């Protein structure tokens with residue numbers, strides 16, 4: 127099953143790459159898996175992440191490999207298999223994907239680069255352009271923008287194999303989220319909830335697609351909160367955490383309340399969950415993603431009005447900017463090998479940028495929805511003191527119930543985030559399939 131999906135995936139990538147090369151005037155493609163990032167004046171490396179273009183072709187882990195593609199030939203993998211007793215040197219064995227490639231093994235990075243094709247019409251993609259140039263790739267072939275743009279565009283249309291990887295990554299994260307909820311219910315600290323999460327996912331932190339956000343109470347208002355406090359007994363948990371699968375990652379957020387949370391906040395969580403589901407139902411081929419983002423602001427205006435936070439709702443509240451301090455990020459982003467996957471704002475396969483409207487600068491997805499895209503839908507409502515201060519000193523300050531806002535600030539924020547695959551007839555919500563409530 128997986129072998130067949132992967133076989134079709136590589137066949138799709140090969141036919142797409144052939145079209146890209148033909149459109150851009152190159153004969154072949156060389157892609158590096160990447161080189162580790164070493165901290166300044168140190169001998170320690172950052173956790174390694176492969177070049178996404180390489181990860182698109184193969185699950186082969188680790189740095190310094192090359193993928194070589196020429197149209198009409200089986201793709202070639204030059205595997206870096208160093209003689210190095212400092213690290214484990216596991217043999218490749220026979221993973222499910224190996225038969226799709228002609229595999230050569232080399233004992234050093236220099237020997238890997240010696241396998242790099244030379245010539246005027248090769249394009250190189252990766253983070254070692256100097257090494258590629260030294261190996262014989264011409265300057266004009268080093269990460270050519272025309273090639274990269276087309277490959278990025280293609281990468282936003284997921285194959286069935288990629289959807290399977292994202293499905294498994296979502297399933298794995300769902301297990302972690304359930305364990306996190308149980309830990310939270312038992313009064314666990316942020317650090318303990320985080321440990322419960324990774325334990326259930328069965329991996330270590332550096333394997334996660336991104337650093338988990340595990341925020342109790344007021345820390346939920348910090349969009350990218352990185353702390354892991356040890357105090358117990360939070361009233362609200364906002365957890366934004368994903369899991370890996372063969373180089374792909376899921377990205378899920380849930381917000382949970384104890385009965386001690388402010389009753390209005392609990393209602394806001396429930397209402398935002400309803401809005402999030404309605405927004406997911408609105409995911410259809412041909413609709414601009416921006417439409418959904420604007421609809422999310424209108425929904426949030428009504429939720430804040432209905433619950434007494436704002437004194438008015440509707441489109442005029444959105445137009446006057448009343449919702450933005452409560453929801454200051456975009457509705458979602460593409461998802462795949464990278465957690466904020468490429469080309470969410472790309473205008474066309476050849477490149478170009480579809481900029482978001484000036485009042486929504488953080489919206490990462492401005493494209494029209496098409497079948498094969500995978501993205502998140504993640505509306506939020508936050509009580510961020512920094513942004514509320516600006517609102518309080520604005521001409522709209524009388525539109526806000528400040529005593530209620532002050533009571534809600536200690537509750538932090540709410541975000542509910544699912545991962546969706548767009549299909550010809552609608553969508554699949556990968557998250558709700560395995561994490562229903």
Ligand SMILES: [Mn+2]
Nearest residue numbers: 377502504543
């Ligand atoms: Mn996200």
